[in-house]
Amino acid sequence: MKMLITVILCLLLSSLGYAQDNNKETKKDTTKLKEVLVLSRRKLSNHRQEKTLSSIDDYLEKSNKVTMIKRGNYAWEPTINNMTSERLLVTIDGIQIFGACTDKMDPITSYVDVSNLEKVTIGSGQEGTENGHSIGGGIDLKLPSSKFNGSGFKSGLDLGYETNGNYKATGLDLEYTGNKFFISADGIYRKSDNYDAGNNEEILYSQFEKYNISLQSGYKFSENQSIDANVIYDKATDVGYPALPMDVSLAEALIASLTHYYKPEDKALKSLETKLYFNTITHIMDDTKRPVVAIRMDMPGWSDTYGFYSKANVVKNKHHFTFNFNGFYNKSLAEMTMFSNNPDEPDMFMYTWPDIRTLYSGIFIKDDFHFSAHETLSSSIRLGYHNNKIAKEVGVQSLEIFHDTVDEQNNRFLVSLASTYQLKKENYNLSFGLGYGERAPSVSEGYGFFLFNSFDNYDYIGNPNLKDEKALEANFSFKQKFNDFEIGLESSYFHIMDYIIGEIAPDVSSMTIGANGVRVYTALDHASIFNTYVNSSYKISERFAINGTVGYNYGKGNDGENLPLIKPFSYFAEFNYNTPKFNAALQLDGNGNQSNYSSKYGENETADYAILNLNLGNVFHNKLGKTVLKYGIENILDTKYSTYADWNNFPRQGRNFYMNLSFVFP
């Protein structure tokens, strides 16, 4: 392992050393992120976007690298490289934000909506560490960039309806863009009743209702300086989680940021962007809609984060440097009150997250060295200081029931390194990368107290003495083009050391009535995760195209046990017909039988499935502007199915007719 770090460091240093070369050739920014999904509703030509009013969750699910774990019809949890939230870094335009739910019912992606965003950047593995440390990768949800192009007043209206679940969505956006000032506001409202799985089986508690409003405004001081303020308010109420024993009565987020942009001309420093932000989340779980529960309980959680980053782009000769200095302070608190069925007994109370404060500051440096016309060597390093503190003394004391020593504070020094070689020719692309990363345990892993996981039916206890989780990573991708046929291969391998996972604590009694027992977070010596995808596309004619993907994933711990939530063999095929005013796509989406399931972590064999979707779209131009109509049928055959990523195997939507209508007024 040390040798690999040395190799990466050498690569990094040697590329930095080249910076001394006096090569006059300057290049524009050619950094290409591994995968960029353009989500803006303004960019309707994107074919991945079947519905103009899809949720972020829907969008993310279309990506090869991302799979969404579903506990209901709302607030899906993204995974990258078969790794879930704690091994990923999800940020909103560099803003650190942490969910307030101890049971992962509120992934960050649930607090923003498509209308808030311009695009989503997904970095696999150590390529996703620009904003922080992660093992599996990073998702950065990019806010719209400032515009001072004087385009004037613009508005848009979106209407959507889906038959399955009587799902209604409405979006409105207004925008004024001047030469020195812009302001834009948008709102989106979504409401769904219970949906039906295949064969018209109603899935109880799968309803949700949410709205999201955002306001963005910017002012340009001079040719090279501007300032931008952004506020997002998101509120979901009455969200059902059919796979869980509780629902959510409120998930509310306020996300605010102020950004200063500096873009000097004709200098090596191309841009300097500094952001100050804060966000606050309130999440309240609710069981009042469930007729039968072992015990009634309240489980509210709060998460507040304050932070900043300052990011610079420097182009010097063939080097493109990115510097990012950032820091944040987070306060996570969650509690549980249980109301005894015996009215003579008092309420039962505990802190499930005993007011954990996290202070992080770190620096990231990346160099994209374009050392020849076709070749790039990208190297990055992130160094960070991470501090956790248990602010409530009762938090220290309660964890002492399970651990001999519990320190009130815990300091960590984290390192991430990555280096990627890229070759881009007209007919083929090739890239090869190595990385090493570390992460601190999440609040739940470090400090959670009796967090019930309905997946394996165990209560989880955090472990403040966990070591950093470390991963060595190798990735490879290759793409070859033969005239109208293209074939590509993408593959990643992770060797994860001190892999954090819950281990059964024998003879410890569960808190949750009916649970199998208690697991305390501990670490496997090492675990391996591997994935590979083969993509191909063939352009039959100007209008017809087909594309397909097959994927294979593997994950095992050093004890020989399968890791949970590893995707089985998967395939996707799509047949496209496109004209400027009409498009149609027929999709086949399926998974093989999940034979390598992890019974230890509550998984069972999920059967194979395949579903068919049909998506259609029309564009009309008239005097008032543009009208886009998207419509289609999902799960045409009304298949009843669930995937490996469906919590407790609850079934997904059956046949669904949908229609989205968008009006754009210039």
Added chain:
Amino acid sequence: MKLKYLLPIAFIALFFSCSTDNDDDAIVNETEDLELIQTIINNNQTIELYNEKGMFETGYNLVSLRIKDNTTDSYIEDATLSWMPMMQMPTMEHSCPKSTISKALGKDTVYEGFIIYQMTNTDASGWSLTLNYTIDGTDYSVTETISVFQYENQNTASFMGSDDTKYILALIEPKDPSIAVNEMKVGLFKMENMMTFPVVEDYTISLDPRMPGMGNHTSPNNTDLTYNNADNFYYGDLSLTMTGYWKLNLKLMNAVDSVLKGEDVTDENEASSLYLELEF
């Protein structure tokens, strides 16, 4: 290195030099954190009884006493005291476990001791307290009716062991439990006769705390209570994973580990016949 040792000494010196200046105030405040339970007037003396709540309750009561000389209006600092609580039943009377009375640590006018009331009548009646005390070689005695209220939980248990001996067990700590590993302290006494309740030494009390309201949830890392001959109480670790109602299931074992009272808690047997209760 030396400074490390010198500084605390300097602070301690400073602290004590300050505190001696305030001695006069301290006398006034000797019962500051306590509530008056009752005053007993005996001719020339008034005896004041205090504890934290200002009332006697069943279970362990730590009692502070002061004797005031009514003529000089000052508190006696060199009395010797003893007491005898008595419960009047229809056919007989009996006492209860109690300590001797001694001067409270660091105080000049306050005396301290404990009484464990194992029972009471629902209207708090039935008990009287006799105080015998000596001041400057003169003996005094006074008996007064007291009120002992029923505590909301079972904080004391009086039971017959399989050795045909009657025992009294009382919960002393945790007084202020928290979600933590709490130190549990109990007193164990034997009823030798109606008036004598000596401490039982060197037995073991096994501990299994449960929450009946949570499917009989229990907590890990509890330890059995063992005898401490320094203060004659039994100590063990009590883990409490949440607030609420806890049933502390106990099993009393004698010095050769034969069970005198109580049963293991199992799926079939929800609770032990010997238990104490705790709510917080």
